[in-house]
Amino acid sequence: MKYIEPHAHMVSRTTDDYERMALAGCEAVCEPAFWAGFDRSSADGFHDYFCQLTEHEPKRAAKFGLKHFCWLCINSKEAEDVTLAEEVIALIPEFLDRPNVLGIGEIGLNKNSRNELRVLERQIDLAARFNQLILVHTPHLEDKLKGTRLILDVIKNDGRIRPERVIIDHVEEHTVEMVLDGGLWAGMTLYPETKCTPARAIDMLETYGRERLWLNSACDWGVSDPLAVPKTAREMKKRGHPASAIEQVIFKNPKTFLRQAPNFKLGH
Amino acid sequence: MTKQQVLDLYFLDARHKLIELAAFLDRVDRATGKEDFRLPAFRAALTVLDGKKKNKATLVLRAFSDPTIVPIEKAVGKGATGAYSPPRSMRHADKSRPIPARDHSTSSKKNVP
Numbered sequence: 001m002k003y004i005e006p007h008a009h010m011v012s013r014t015t016d017d018y019e020r021m022a023l024a025g026c027e028a029v030c031e032p033a034f035w036a037g038f039d040r041s042s043a044d045g046f047h048d049y050f051c052q053l054t055e056h057e058p059k060r061a062a063k064f065g066l067k068h069f070c071w072l073c074i075n076s077k078e079a080e081d082v083t084l085a086e087e088v089i090a091l092i093p094e095f096l097d098r099p100n101v102l103g104i105g106e107i108g109l110n111k112n113s114r115n116e117l118r119v120l121e122r123q124i125d126l127a128a129r130f131n132q133l134i135l136v137h138t139p140h141l142e143d144k145l146k147g148t149r150l151i152l153d154v155i156k157n158d159g160r161i162r163p164e165r166v167i168i169d170h171v172e173e174h175t176v177e178m179v180l181d182g183g184l185w186a187g188m189t190l191y192p193e194t195k196c197t198p199a200r201a202i203d204m205l206e207t208y209g210r211e212r213l214w215l216n217s218a219c220d221w222g223v224s225d226p227l228a229v230p231k232t233a234r235e236m237k238k239r240g241h242p243a244s245a246i247e248q249v250i251f252k253n254p255k256t257f258l259r260q261a262p263n264f265k266l267g268h
Numbered sequence: 269m270t271k272q273q274v275l276d277l278y279f280l281d282a283r284h285k286l287i288e289l290a291a292f293l294d295r296v297d298r299a300t301g302k303e304d305f306r307l308p309a310f311r312a313a314l315t316v317l318d319g320k321k322k323n324k325a326t327l328v329l330r331a332f333s334d335p336t337i338v339p340i341e342k343a344v345g346k347g348a349t350g351a352y353s354p355p356r357s358m359r360h361a362d363k364s365r366p367i368p369a370r371d372h373s374t375s376s377k378k379n380v381p
Contacts, residue, residue: 009381034381035346080343111343112334140380141348145333174329194380199278200325220381238277239269 001243003229003250005029006258007106007135007169007187007216010057010068011049017219017226018064024230027251027266028067030258031057032106032135035077037221043087046074050091054098069264071105071135072096079110079119089122096130102261103127105135106169109147112139121154128160133261135187138170140194148175152182165260169216170195176204180212185257189218190228198232202239210245214254309351347380 002025010018010031021029031053033046040046053070061068072095074088095101104127109116127134134155139147151168155161163183171179171186172195179186188204189195196204201215217228225231229250236246258264269277296307313331316324334352 037381077346110346111348112339113343114339114341116343117339139348141350142332142334142352143348145330146336149337150339172329173323173325174333203325218381222380240273 001025001230001233001246001250002027003233004254004258005217005226005229006214006254007032007189007218008226009034009218009220010061011052012221013219013226015060015064018061018066021226022064022066024227026066026230028069029061030069030071030102030254032071032137033073033075034106034137034220035075039078043084043091046088047091050095054095054100058100067100067266069100069102069258069261071102073104073107073123074119075106076108076110076116076120076137076139079116080113082115082118085115085119086122089119089126092126093130096132099263101263102258103133103135104130105133106137107134108137108169109139109151110137110143112143112147112150117150117154120151121158124154124158124161128158133258134161134166136166136168138168138175140170144170144172145174148178152178152184155184156182164212167214167257170218171204172196173200173204176208176213180208185212185214187214187216189216190225190232191218192223192225198228198235201232202236202241205236205249210248210253212253212257213249214257215250305353306349306351 005021005026005028008029008031010029033049033053036049040049050072053072057070058068072092074085079085092104104123107120107123109120124134126132136151136155138144138151148168148171155163155166164185167185167187168175168179169187170189176186176188188201190198190201195218205213215229215232217224217226219226219228233246233250236249237243255266296303309332313328316327316331321327332351
């Protein structure tokens, strides 16, 4: 069954993963800018990373028949240093016209600090000024509830941002409702240890409906599974969900949100 | 799905996880040394499972969550521990049951993307 992987950090993955994703039916992979697992020492490191996301990685994906798109930003884990963040934010506009760029992301919060919040506001301003879609990372574990509340307040308070052009990612049972109630999209991340299991993600679909929800693997350099989305589709099938419902969640929903970005074209 | 279908699909998996959880608590009981703030949070979350409360997953997640709404002054480190440790000024007044503070140097913090 065809699907879109709307959140995957392919720079951390091998070509074997691209091949397995293509074999599983993946049509396109979308890669938000994120933390490399270490702090970059200067804005130049981000410049190189943005080149990797916009030049090199699409070519690597194309070898396996996959379309590759990306999001650009400075992530929240490196946002405590506001001076560095401002230098990185200043770099982003020169990349926004590149053909695989979808918007600004994954911005957000990590430990819910004042500096992280300041940098989040600046990147939301950047998105508003350049009319970009927004993909938001919500914090981990004990910090998620508070962080999601703070993020929703910032978005709500910026009158230029239309909620249907924002996806709040990594929602769980205690945050999904507030995101959907605000008119935003919600992403459920399928991780083996943290965030969501396939069973819990499907529970949320059954509880809140299939509108404005998508599934992603967020596969990266940590414990993660690039095939988490098709595996969850199989779990939906086991529960008796019809093929049309599965297709909506793993293909049509991400397509509906992402095609608000002019660059998002699947080519068929 | 019917209750029967849910049980057929998920009972053995849930049973397995429940036994793992019980074994974890036994392991902690057998271990030496002091516990930290995570264990009281874990035990508090467990109380949600008993009884007829709805939305148990939400309640468990909330039990582990930072309930405050004001941003912190500065991020110290990047990782999360899985349970909220209130600052010293907000801790329980009952001195007979102090909750050891979060040790920011601990290697138990999970650095995830």
